[in-house]
Amino acid sequence: MKIITKKQVQNRLRRVEGQVRGLQKMVDEEKYCIDIITQSSAVRSALSAVEDLVLENHLSEHVIHQVKQGQEKKAIGEIISVFKKSKKK
Amino acid sequence: MKIITKKQVQNRLRRVEGQVRGLQKMVDEEKYCIDIITQSSAVRSALSAVEDLVLENHLSEHVIHQVKQGQEKKAIGEIISVFKKSKKK
Amino acid sequence: MKIITKKQVQNRLRRVEGQVRGLQKMVDEEKYCIDIITQSSAVRSALSAVEDLVLENHLSEHVIHQVKQGQEKKAIGEIISVFKKSKKK
Amino acid sequence: MKIITKKQVQNRLRRVEGQVRGLQKMVDEEKYCIDIITQSSAVRSALSAVEDLVLENHLSEHVIHQVKQGQEKKAIGEIISVFKKSKKK
Numbered sequence: 201m202k203i204i205t206k207k208q209v210q211n212r213l214r215r216v217e218g219q220v221r222g223l224q225k226m227v228d229e230e231k232y233c234i235d236i237i238t239q240s241s242a243v244r245s246a247l248s249a250v251e252d253l254v255l256e257n258h259l260s261e262h263v264i265h266q267v268k269q270g271q272e273k274k275a276i277g278e279i280i281s282v283f284k285k286s287k288k289k
Numbered sequence: 290m291k292i293i294t295k296k297q298v299q300n301r302l303r304r305v306e307g308q309v310r311g312l313q314k315m316v317d318e319e320k321y322c323i324d325i326i327t328q329s330s331a332v333r334s335a336l337s338a339v340e341d342l343v344l345e346n347h348l349s350e351h352v353i354h355q356v357k358q359g360q361e362k363k364a365i366g367e368i369i370s371v372f373k374k375s376k377k378k
Numbered sequence: 379m380k381i382i383t384k385k386q387v388q389n390r391l392r393r394v395e396g397q398v399r400g401l402q403k404m405v406d407e408e409k410y411c412i413d414i415i416t417q418s419s420a421v422r423s424a425l426s427a428v429e430d431l432v433l434e435n436h437l438s439e440h441v442i443h444q445v446k447q448g449q450e451k452k453a454i455g456e457i458i459s460v461f462k463k464s465k466k467k
Numbered sequence: 468m469k470i471i472t473k474k475q476v477q478n479r480l481r482r483v484e485g486q487v488r489g490l491q492k493m494v495d496e497e498k499y500c501i502d503i504i505t506q507s508s509a510v511r512s513a514l515s516a517v518e519d520l521v522l523e524n525h526l527s528e529h530v531i532h533q534v535k536q537g538q539e540k541k542a543i544g545e546i547i548s549v550f551k552k553s554k555k556k
Contacts, residue, residue: 201319213313220306227298230290233347234367237340241374244333248554251326255550258322259543267534276526278323279546283522285330287515287553337465344461348454356445365437368457372433376426376464379497391491398484405476408468411525412545415518419552422511429504436500456501463508 205257212250219243294346308332383435397421472524486510
């Protein structure tokens with residue numbers, strides 16, 4: 201992974217970890233259900249943004265390389281599979 | 290929140306926290322991008338399942354109560370807003 | 379369904395039908411793949427907005443009634459099942 | 468678009484058009500809200516599957532070509548933008 205992307209991803213994942221602990225605290229303190237769901241949605245969005253960053257890195261690092269090496273089938277198959285996963289939840 | 294639901298939600302959120310730390314480790318160890326994205330999607334699914342549990346609790350605890358108290362507008366507005374959030378990411 | 383909601387839903391579904399025919403034309407005319415995907419995403423958003431309207435109607439018409447009739451289990455089960463479906467794709 | 472993909476996409480879009488007309492009929496006939504929402508979700512899934520097909524074609528036809536022509540930035544930017552759109556709704 202590019203160093204700058206790696207740093208960004210690590211920072212975001214640390215923030216996500218903090219948010220998940222925040223969620224646990226909300227549950228412990230019996231916060232209002234709707235607020236818990238809203239906060240959990242925000243964590244999912246943060247993870248989704250991490251995935252965008254990693255995908256962008258994947259495309260520019262690996263896919264370009266794979267295509268130049270003639271491994272096009274593998275490259276395409278993986279992107280499609282990631283695309284399908286991204287649509288769930 | 291019902292005690293049994295609260296326990297379930299807490300357990301799941303603890304597991305999610307572990308998964309997020311697992312993701313950080315994958316990034317540190319330069320795992321393959323596609324595997325990181327796949328793992329992050331799995332964490333989002335786990336959070337989404339937590340939201341389903343909390344919503345179910347919300348409906349059976351608060352909404353029923355709100356409807357019986359004549360606070361139907363509030364109840365419906367909140368469900369719709371949660372429904373819209375659930376569709377993002 | 380409330381008459382005003384019914385009219386809105388019918389108008390939107392007619393527009394969606396036109397958009398789907400527009401998509402067929404784009405494919406026939408060999409438009410750029412990315413533009414076809416973008417247009418198809420827009421149609422899905424339009425359908426999703428229709429579902430929000432119908433859900434809102436459902437909550438205010440049926441759910442309130444079901445709760446008052448003691449059919450809370452049925453009401454909650456259906457909302458949860460719709461909630462799960464809304465998250466796919 | 469490859470001829471075989473084009474045929475598949477056209478067939479699916481024709482079926483989607485029929486499904487949208489089916490939805491209109493359900494609304495006209497005052498079918499149960501939950502059934503209308505379920506059917507609309509199915510139409511969105513069908514459109515989403517069409518998008519997967521078109522993306523797969525895009526990757527194997529255009530992206531490979533773009534990479535070989537040095538237009539990597541354009542190729543990656545478009546895939547990321549499609550990826551983000553796919554996650555909405």
